[in-house]
Amino acid sequence: MLTIHRRSYYGTLVLLMILALVTACKSMPVESAIGNEELPNDYSELSWEEAFSTLSRQLATEYAFTEWKGIDWDVLFETYNPQIIEAQASQDFPAYYLALRSYLHKIPDRHVSINNIAAIDDQYIGGGFGFSIAHLDDTSVIATWVEEQGEAWNAGMRAGCEILSWDGIPIAAAIDAVLPIFTSNCATGEDLHLAQQQYLVRAPIGEQHQATFRSIEGDTIHTVQVSAYDDNRASLSKGYPDSVVSDRIRKAILEIETDEPMPRSMVETEMLAHDIAYIKVWGLLDADLQMTGKVLSTVTLFEQAVATAVEQKATGIILDIRNNIGGMDQMAADLLGCFYSERTFYEYLNAYNPETGTWELLPSSEENGKQPVFIEPNAVQYRGPIIALVNSHCVSSGEGIAMGIRNLPNGEVLGFLGTNGSFGLASGIAAMPGGLVVHWPNGQSLDENHKIQLDSRNGIGGAQPTIRIPMTKEHALNIAQGVDVELLKAIKILSFSKEP
Numbered sequence: 001m002l003t004i005h006r007r008s009y010y011g012t013l014v015l016l017m018i019l020a021l022v023t024a025c026k027s028m029p030v031e032s033a034i035g036n037e038e039l040p041n042d043y044s045e046l047s048w049e050e051a052f053s054t055l056s057r058q059l060a061t062e063y064a065f066t067e068w069k070g071i072d073w074d075v076l077f078e079t080y081n082p083q084i085i086e087a088q089a090s091q092d093f094p095a096y097y098l099a100l101r102s103y104l105h106k107i108p109d110r111h112v113s114i115n116n117i118a119a120i121d122d123q124y125i126g127g128g129f130g131f132s133i134a135h136l137d138d139t140s141v142i143a144t145w146v147e148e149q150g151e152a153w154n155a156g157m158r159a160g161c162e163i164l165s166w167d168g169i170p171i172a173a174a175i176d177a178v179l180p181i182f183t184s185n186c187a188t189g190e191d192l193h194l195a196q197q198q199y200l201v202r203a204p205i206g207e208q209h210q211a212t213f214r215s216i217e218g219d220t221i222h223t224v225q226v227s228a229y230d231d232n233r234a235s236l237s238k239g240y241p242d243s244v245v246s247d248r249i250r251k252a253i254l255e256i257e258t259d260e261p262m263p264r265s266m267v268e269t270e271m272l273a274h275d276i277a278y279i280k281v282w283g284l285l286d287a288d289l290q291m292t293g294k295v296l297s298t299v300t301l302f303e304q305a306v307a308t309a310v311e312q313k314a315t316g317i318i319l320d321i322r323n324n325i326g327g328m329d330q331m332a333a334d335l336l337g338c339f340y341s342e343r344t345f346y347e348y349l350n351a352y353n354p355e356t357g358t359w360e361l362l363p364s365s366e367e368n369g370k371q372p373v374f375i376e377p378n379a380v381q382y383r384g385p386i387i388a389l390v391n392s393h394c395v396s397s398g399e400g401i402a403m404g405i406r407n408l409p410n411g412e413v414l415g416f417l418g419t420n421g422s423f424g425l426a427s428g429i430a431a432m433p434g435g436l437v438v439h440w441p442n443g444q445s446l447d448e449n450h451k452i453q454l455d456s457r458n459g460i461g462g463a464q465p466t467i468r469i470p471m472t473k474e475h476a477l478n479i480a481q482g483v484d485v486e487l488l489k490a491i492k493i494l495s496f497s498k499e500p
Helices: 030-034 048-062 073-090 093-104 118-125 171-176 189-200 248-253 298-311 329-336 397-406 473-480 485-497
Strands: 131-135 141-146 162-166 208-214 221-227 267-272 276-281 316-320 344-353 358-361 373-375 386-389 411-415 428-432 436-440 443-446
Touching: 048 073, 048 093, 048 428, 048 436, 073 093, 093 118, 093 436, 131 171, 131 189, 131 473, 141 162, 141 171, 141 473, 162 171, 171 189, 267 298, 276 298, 276 485, 298 329, 316 485, 329 344, 329 373, 329 397, 344 397, 386 397, 386 485, 397 411, 411 485, 473 485
Parallel strands: 276 316, 316 386, 386 411
Antiparallel strands: 131 141, 162 208, 208 221, 267 276, 344 358, 344 373, 344 443, 428 436
8 A cells, every 4th residue: 555654745645646545735625635534633613813823833832843943933923813813804715825825934844834725826826927037056037938929029038038127126136025935835045046936927817017138139128018827837837847857746646737647656767878777766655656556666666776777787877856755764765775785874753742742752663663764785786876866846755865875975966956955754734724734844854963954944954966057048948948957967977987
């Protein structure tokens, strides 16, 4: 059967489209999210004000990173409680929903989540302006895609044009002012900045803004008034990482319609040029993605993929964990065992115990008790060079793999961005009025010195690349065209490493 660790990005969930069971994930209304089961914290029958007060007290008690991230729960409550009260008084459900989302988005942790209500979201971000943007490492901002025959296109904007201002505000300042509350919480500063770029050019359908840009030749400056229209979220699909890296499994969980094919299994592999083995790991859980009636073991599939790389004398392995949805801690350690020849510390698990009101180390297993989780050497061993591809959508237990590869003498982590920086134990869940379900982490991953590891702090966290690719104009334009710059860079590095 499909098992999900409490640290799964979506909490305790089961994929409806995989095993025809109910799904507990943040996109579902509470009725379908929990089926006939009763949530341990069900505030759905309370008033909005009572439910918010109760949730706020619980988060202040149980949230795993209050001190680590410097969360002031009293200030947050005092800021948003008046908005909840006002919404309650006027029975304005959208206002209540927006206040609750805004409150939760003040916590820089992707494990803190609330399900989306598309009908409300689209009133704020349902429209695009016919172009997407990217903030380059040289500080300039360019258009990376412009829809032909749109208002921006007709005004002379083309992919590669420098965007100078938005409604008269310097473009960098305009990006920094964006509050992307309709997407997932951003744990790191770099992930937040990426979301701000994507959502600057989203707005209610019909809303108008002015964009000032420099012509592609660089000799003239134009200002165009653009109106938001229903573009089927095209501007989002043209930016990094959506234009390059499939997010098919997460889209299935969130019930986002897509024409992308479902992966064959949680682990996919192929041999690339120069005898490089490519292994893609979508998540750290067992699943039947093709609905065959047989749940495949992700660990077994991974062992087989590594064994094939060994048998075929692969010159290197590219381990693609971009957009990895997370899952089971022990599975991450088990996969890393294919690259470790000695027993190696992975983590301690530390969680809040509501029965005692204290924080306690969790048993890593029934056999080991409160011992740490270890990476145990696997019978299948690969000793060649390994490059893990990462991005900020690699979350939770998936980040542990990146950490493990980074710690290897023969391992590198490559990407434009680091992993998400949300590595806590996500088992907190509460039902709120209006079919909303809130998730939060109530446990921590600790290193050998019992210090929090990987979870972000002051905007910094996750497993950072040892090989960081710069966001240049060339790279940004290639990404918008669907070119996988990160994969090509990894192939180039491994190919050159074997040249005489």
